Amino acid sequence: MTQESTPLHLIVTSFFPAELNYEIHDKELLGIVWALKRWREFLLSLSNSFEVLTDHSSLQDFISSKALTRPQARWAEFLSEFHFTITYCPGRLATLPDALSLEVFSDLVDKIQKELWQDKNYKEILKQLARGESIPDYSLEPQAKLLLFKDRVVIPRNEELQLNILQRRHDSTLAGHPGEEKTLKLIKRDFYWAGMNQFIKDNASSCQQCSRNRNIHHKKLGLLKPLQIPSGPWNSLSMDFITQFPLSNKFDSILVVVERF
Numbered sequence: 374m375t376q377e378s379t380p381l382h383l384i385v386t387s388f389f390p391a392e393l394n395y396e397i398h399d400k401e402l403l404g405i406v407w408a409l410k411r412w413r414e415f416l417l418s419l420s421n422s423f424e425v426l427t428d429h430s431s432l433q434d435f436i437s438s439k440a441l442t443r444p445q446a447r448w449a450e451f452l453s454e455f456h457f458t459i460t461y462c463p464g465r466l467a468t469l470p471d472a473l474s475l476e477v478f479s480d481l482v483d484k485i486q487k488e489l490w491q492d493k494n495y496k497e498i499l500k501q502l503a504r505g506e507s508i509p510d511y512s513l514e515p516q517a518k519l520l521l522f523k524d525r526v527v528i529p530r531n532e533e534l535q536l537n538i539l540q541r542r543h544d545s546t547l548a549g550h551p552g553e554e555k556t557l558k559l560i561k562r563d564f565y566w567a568g569m570n571q572f573i574k575d576n577a578s579s580c581q582q583c584s585r586n587r588n589i590h591h592k593k594l595g596l597l598k599p600l601q602i603p604s605g606p607w608n609s610l611s612m613d614f615i616t617q618f619p620l621s622n623k624f625d626s627i628l629v630v631v632e633r634f
Contacts (some may be wrong), residue, residue, distance in 0.1 A: 397558055399444065401429040406448045408453060416455055423455075424463040429523070433459050444488055482519065484534060489520055492529040494567070528566040535566055553577040603634040 386407060388400065395403065405425055409416060416423060427433075441449060461535055463598060466577045482556065489495050502513045512521045519528040543556045556577045565571075603609040611631040 381525075390532055393421060395444075397555075397562065398429065398431055399442075401427060401432055402435060402445070402448060404453060405432070405459075409452065419456075421456075423457045425459045428462055430461040433461055440588070444459070474562060480539065481534065485519060485526070485528060486533045488529040489527065492531075495527060495529065497519060522620075523567045524563070525563055525565040528564055528569075530567065532580065535572060538564060539573060542578070543577060600633070606634045607632060609633040 388395075388403075392403060396454050405427070421619070432622075435445075435449070456540065490499060498508060498511055499513075502511060502520070510523050510634055512524075514521050514526070515517070538560060539556070542559045553574055556572045560569065560573060600609065611633055614626050615629060618624045618627070
């Protein structure tokens, strides 16, 4: 919350597990709802309208939209209590909230800065911007002095750094393995590096956890049916493997055989 560009109150939160599956638009909208709930008493006491700044341009049309999902309809009902406008604010102009949203990456800032100055693709761009020169699509983040490309933090050609960011937006408990497309959207929202689309798709598509979470597209499986009761010894055997044991005499699996009579 700010007044005449002066910060009055800063808040930050994380999503509940179910909310991690929301689309980016709904996550941004939920952030507004959450903030207004926290400041409800104060905002309702204002005699004038207030302004909500967002770096997600599509939210400007939410209030007037008639095609709403059930969660969006609930949020719209709550938001109707307030007298406010939603204004699009590009990322480079919203450094305060961006700093909060990128807080989880704060330990990487020094590493990113160091690697950028050693990357021949960006070294000259950094020098020009430091001299106050203008370069289309590029700018310097005023607080951390990171290089921005179209308002996104530029990551140098360093696979370790890129993989670290991917893991935090995909593998972590808060990320919740959102899948290939959502992971790509989440990372592209704040970061940029050459070849990032293919890098993210290759790594996310090979994730076993995402494969298990993926929607099922095959035909509905048949009903389970009980096995017939054996009529005598050795008429029916059940077999299965137990795998991934620690190696013992070069073996890591057990074949289990059950005589069912």
